Amino acid sequence: MNFGLNDEQSMIVDTVRTFVEREIYPHEDAVERTGHVPEDLAQDIKQKTRDLGFYACNFPEEVGGGGLGHVDFALVERELGRASMALTHFFGRPQNILMACEGEQRDRYLLPAVRGERMDALAMTEPGAGSDVRGMSCSAQRDGGDWVVKGAKHFISGADHADFVIVFVATGEDQTPRGPKKRITTFLVDRGTPGFTIREGYASVSHRGYKNMILDFDNCRLPDAQVLGEVDQGFAVMNEWLYATRITVAAMAVGRARRVFDMGLAYAAEREQFGQPIGKFQGVSFQLADMVTEIDAADWLTLASAWRLDQGLPANREIASAKLYATEMLARVTDATLQIYGGMGLMNDLPIARFWRDARVERIWDGTSEIQRHIIGRELLRPLGA
């Protein structure tokens, strides 16, 4: 057992922490105010990330990535989680699923994404298909050797800046004893493909500037070359590559919680009421004690689940626990910090209200808390035959 970071890991953490403090924090207020990231700023962050050799650090070195393992990458995400997601989006970490690219797809999608020349987005959710991914109605029909896609996706993060989108579409249906079950295929769809439009989504209270977009497919014609992985094997592709993204959400929640906690701690030591710092009141100090305990627990739970992946051990249950606990911890920590700040915490003049709002989505996206509990329960009971 070794709970310390090695030299490389400490330097990775230091570099990313310093980067977000110097290059991201100063722009957060403007993004929050305008809900928008100026293009030159986006390009600047991207270029600096490339210069640092951190762009696509989650990809293997063979394809030009940084070659980080799961623990190292979780540490990067943890530090990035401290800052605005609208801005850290350009500290590019393309979707791992692009590793499923084959043949010329590698030159058109994988390699340019790793080099930071083309940005990707992932589209699964639909108005009628949230947690029930298989319930999707976006579908593709065979037509003269091509696929013709119809339907819509929503809540597609990052699609506003994407050059291409990885889209999950129903390509058929199997009859099973438990009723019909849709077959899913994954497609790579370029921005500008006829019949494919990307438009503004809803105004979210969480993560201003990190937009959710709506994708419309109106008889969008795609050749077989756009299929990622095998036809009808979308779930296999999803399970192989999207499994680990929940660690990202957990790690970011831990990083943000630390930043919020440090502010709450400093305020509790400074702010005086009734003639003493409010941190001297047990009502406040006990809250701080609970917060730091929960943050540490979530941190270790997250790193331990990443460590299991690095060791090649089964980790589905552990990742679900980390995602569940870290995001619920973030909700409690942001809420309690806001309480310590009192009325001022709710004002947009301080970032506390933003962290509190941003925290809310973490329990919903990338698998809701309910889905994570379902996964954990299933993994526990299945071996017992229940």
Added chain:
Amino acid sequence: MKVLVPVKRVIDYNVKVRVKADGSGVDLANVKMSMNPFDEIAVEQAIRMKEAGQADEVVAVSIGVKQSQETLRTALAMGADRAILIVATDDVHNDIEPLAVAKLLKAVCDEEQPGVVLCGKQAIDNDMNATGQMLAALTGWAQATFASDIQLDGDSAVVTREVDGGLQTIKVKMPAIISVDLRLNEPRYASLPNIMKAKKKPLDEKTPEEYGVDVSPRLQIVSTGEPDQRKAGVIVGSVDELVAKLKEAGALA
């Protein structure tokens, strides 16, 4: 040409420093430590010299506790080629004095024969601003302190110094000791490929005995205390009121 860069492990500039209850110094237990920011500027300058083809090797050296190894790894991750660690104490609260550090650096200079020594103008922990000058005295080499610009010119260096009231430009003969100031450059971040390479770069570990230098303290710290609390100010409404207040405070006659 070889560039020698001494780096010191100091309390991180972001940390709120706490004086130990017994007044014997600053509490360093469980506190984040980093490379002295001025030394980071010196490392950056050395790497830029190498990138410009003016230097062929950058050697970082640190004197202190064994944990200074982390500071040297950071220098290596920024781009230094190799490192020398002189473990002079095992107590993080034992700050090796400038004269002892300068004597050890003199010994390293004898061994390494650098063309230039680039050091931070001072360490942010004790602000002595002495080591570079003492090293120049011991080696007999030229010195240029508080550099905000360095141009190499054959076997000399043209150094712009930040002095009271402006900038002074001097030309010194190499080998020289140049201590660097804040505005010389903006240090780079350690890149991911360099972080990964740093571990493979050589880091020699030495002791003061190997150099025949006695590092026992010659100074006695009488006490360490918190600076006085700043008193609240007053907002004045006019120049007349300001003048009156200054007179009242005895700042104006």
